[in-house]
Amino acid sequence: MAEALFWPALLGYGEAALAYAWVRTSRLATWGVRLGWLAQTALLAVQAARTDGFPWSSWGGSLNLFVWFVVGAYLIWGCRPRFRLLGLAVMPLAAALFVLARIGGGTDAGSRSRYGNLFLVLHVGFVLAAFAGFTLAAALAALYLWQERRLKRRAADILRLRLPPLQTLERLQRRTIGAALPLLTLGLVAGFVRLRERGGSFDALEAVTLATWLVYGAAVVARPAGRRAAYLALAGFALVIVVRVALAGSHFT
């Protein structure tokens, strides 16, 4: 069953990743996002039903859940033909990570969870949701910098190849970070409670996650505007990549 749901979800995301490349097919792309996300939601539901406890405890499983959060956040903020280029930035990444999740065994059903503890489930859920928000914010920041550069350079095709307006991108980026940071805070608190319960030690991944929290916290408190805000969002996202890719192995074992 899980197998049968993985492929429609990947097909939807893949179709969206390709169809966002052209204006005339961007409406089809938004349907690909919607249908793919529904298929992935069903996949997660099947996984949850067949697993005793939290089914996304592995690296691949957490990546699966992460992709679901990223696409979900994109559906909320930007799944409109007008935000075609945001889709072009997000959906290929989502499709690629989804494939990685499958390679990592994260889309299988029926595995037994090691996460029985509620705090651990909350920790993983909140942190992944926050990281999904930061991913979207980074895509918005990258689009902001590109659009700003084109405006500064007075690109003749600026009205032909239209991006969302600068201030819209900035506002969405600020709101996304504003929504994701409390989730990361909750996730970290849940993780620290769990750590104290089990008396574990503070690892490198936790240190970098804390640094990530500080960077985004600074973005929320200092409220930088324009290019500075975009650079800060991208710096925070670089730390998210470190956490998700470089250090994830040690934390998940």
Add this chain to the structure above:
Amino acid sequence: MSELTLVGLSHHVAPVELRERVALDLDVAAALARSLGAAVCLSTCNRTELYVDGDGTAAFAALEELAGEPLGGVVYRLHEEAAALHLFRVAAGLDSLVPGEGEILGQVRNAFEAVEPGPLLDRVFRQALAVGKRVRTETAIGESPASVSSAAAALAAQVFGDLSGRRVLLLGAGRIGELAAASLAARGAEIAYVANRTVATARDVAGRVGGEPLSLEDLSRALADVDVVVSSTSAPEPVLRASDVPQRHRSPLFFIDIAVPRDVDPQVARLEGCFLYDIDDLEAVVAETLAGRRAEAARAEQLVADEAARFRAWRASLDVVPAIASLRARAEEIRSAELAKVRVSDDERRTLESVTAQILNKLLHLPTVRMKEAAVGPDGAMYADAVRHLFGLEDER
């Protein structure tokens, strides 16, 4: 049988002196259409066209009467598919002075809704409105600005998004500057200040476009309070230097410099949060978008041609409808007559009625479909004639 005919003149063939004589406001145009029977009169500054269900003789005479001169050389007269294709192109904005402009679709709708044009024109105008809408939603032909002033407003929207509440400083009294300010105001921006070397001139311009008149000495104060600066003075030296511009960390400041020589020091573009477009930049943007418009126009032409083909198919299917109706009536007549000769019980009669009706329907289904298919091609009339001849339907024409 009814016939779709278009009689009209437009900016392609008629000079403005003639067009203004035949230009009618909506009410007068509707009255003229009503006087012609089943007709629609589309009259704009670029065209006056009469679409009629008939041969168009009366429409032609009406146009000549309006013009007050013979119009043989400038009036076009189109029939059936050609007339429909023309209307579809007009509704899609493809026949406009600026290809893709959207105003014409509303004018077509108004002209159509002002009258009760009869079934043929009702059908063709509804199809035209649908085509116009499709072209605007399925192609990007209407998205690009076609003038420097509208490009300036579109660029400001690329920075700020919605321009509602954005404050504009108009610097100088140049005509294009005023047009650009008007384009910004049309998108919701507010003309906050009008600055000029002489305050009296600033006051004159402010009287037309709104805003507070200022002298150039007050520029620094105004710059701290606006989002967009439109500059079009005739000053030989830059009026705005980078050092005059306050730092913008929180919200951008967008400069549109339409003046030649330029009013705004190019170094302003290097300042954080400041964006500067001069006349060459704006013209390059317009040229690029017009190139895009042409590419989109090709797609739009294809859409319009497909719809014209659909119209032709519909009209052709009408040619064979009488033959099909006669054939079915004749078959039904024979069936009823033969059933009347049979002496059976009521139950048996009901059964016979049902069975014979089904046999008839099955027998006639394929010829009906084939005739409708053939109607679209050149053999349509031949098929209809053959059916009439084979089944002896000539008298029922």
